[in-house]
Amino acid sequence: MKKILVIGGNGQLGNCIRKIAPDFELDYEFTFTDSQTLDITSEDQITSFFYDNKPDFCINASAYTAVDLAETEKEKAFRVNAEGVAYLAQACKDFKTTFIHVSTDYVFDGETNLCYSEDDFTSPIGVYGESKLKGEELALEINPKTIILRTSWLYSEFNKNFVKTMLNLFSQKDELGIVSDQFGQPTNANDLAEAIMNIIEAPQKTYGIFHFSNYPETTWFEFAKKIAEFSGSTIKLNPLTTEQYPTPAKRPKRSTMCLDKIEETYKIEPKHWENSLEECVEILSK
Numbered sequence: 001m002k003k004i005l006v007i008g009g010n011g012q013l014g015n016c017i018r019k020i021a022p023d024f025e026l027d028y029e030f031t032f033t034d035s036q037t038l039d040i041t042s043e044d045q046i047t048s049f050f051y052d053n054k055p056d057f058c059i060n061a062s063a064y065t066a067v068d069l070a071e072t073e074k075e076k077a078f079r080v081n082a083e084g085v086a087y088l089a090q091a092c093k094d095f096k097t098t099f100i101h102v103s104t105d106y107v108f109d110g111e112t113n114l115c116y117s118e119d120d121f122t123s124p125i126g127v128y129g130e131s132k133l134k135g136e137e138l139a140l141e142i143n144p145k146t147i148i149l150r151t152s153w154l155y156s157e158f159n160k161n162f163v164k165t166m167l168n169l170f171s172q173k174d175e176l177g178i179v180s181d182q183f184g185q186p187t188n189a190n191d192l193a194e195a196i197m198n199i200i201e202a203p204q205k206t207y208g209i210f211h212f213s214n215y216p217e218t219t220w221f222e223f224a225k226k227i228a229e230f231s232g233s234t235i236k237l238n239p240l241t242t243e244q245y246p247t248p249a250k251r252p253k254r255s256t257m258c259l260d261k262i263e264e265t266y267k268i269e270p271k272h273w274e275n276s277l278e279e280c281v282e283i284l285s286k
């Protein structure tokens with residue numbers, strides 16, 4: 001029986017992996033940790049955990065994900081998203097564990113009219129993106145046998161995310177302004193969890209960076225409109241420009257990622273974002 005260690009088990013992605021884990025229990029034994037049971041900023045904790053457990057796969061679903069707060073908590077963001085990732089990469093190398101790490105579209109500046117491919121120039125415009133990029137670089141430098149999945153606009157029925165925030169606001173307000181000039185690809189974390197398990201099950205592993213999201217691109221405004229439609233809300237949504245909705249951290253204007261590499265390498269076909277969103281809204285509306 002192969003062992004899978006899921007770090008960040010209480011996060012959105014961690015919970016989505018936990019949800020499908022029973023489907024794989026004949027072949028894999030899962031261990032889920034959270035920041036209390038395994039703090040990735042502690043090298044000692046990681047080393048002793050790997051020594052005791054010797055996982056075959058380590059999925060890092062943990063991260064410092066507070067994009068705006070990161071602007072004032074730079075050190076903390078780098079400690080989790082860069083230093084912690086480096087410790088994990090080293091432990092995976094030492095214990096011959098396949099390392100699957102999750103990163104973000106925010107490593108790009110968003111100044112493109114095309115989609116970003118995996119080897120396109122990275123140039124984050126905020127601290128969160130900078131810290132995640134550093135994590136990618138350290139992971140690959142320390143352990144070239146790392147698989148990095150960059151994803152975007154993650155949501156699920158778990159924890160805090162845009163879909164849950166919208167549903168909450170729809171029940172309190174008659175009218176809402178939503179940014180309509182930022183483009184990206186919403187991703188249901190349940191689809192990402194499935195993609196990760198497909199990679200683990202693949203007989204042949206290709207390492208390096210891969211993009212995974214739902215497709216095609218949309219805006220936060222169109223995303224919100226679909227959430228309203230699928231939830232039966234009659235709220236009036238108004239488009240806003242980025243200038244009309246200032247936030248502490250700048251967001252990329254268009255962080256759409258090309259998805260062909262993961263399709264070709266691992267035969268993982270991304271789903272249409274509207275279909276995946278409908279499934280999530282259905283779960284949340286029960």
Ligand SMILES: NC(=O)c1ccc[n+]([C@@H]2O[C@H](COP(=O)([O-])OP(=O)(O)OC[C@H]3O[C@@H](n4cnc5c(N)ncnc54)[C@H](OP(=O)(O)O)[C@@H]3O)[C@@H](O)[C@H]2O)c1
Pocket residue numbers: 007008009010011012013014034035036038039040041060061062063064065080084102103104105132151152153154155159160189
């Ligand atoms: N959310 C998005 O829109 C988005 C977009 C693109 C990429 N991503 C990436 O996708 C991945 C999954 O994101 P998510 O939305 O599922 O994250 P999330 O819901 O915010 O969960 C992150 C988890 O990380 C854990 N964590 C934080 N610091 C830790 C530490 N020092 N040691 C151990 N665990 C720690 C937290 O654990 P506790 O709860 O136990 O404190 C939390 O449950 C991350 O790599 C993120 O950067 C997310």
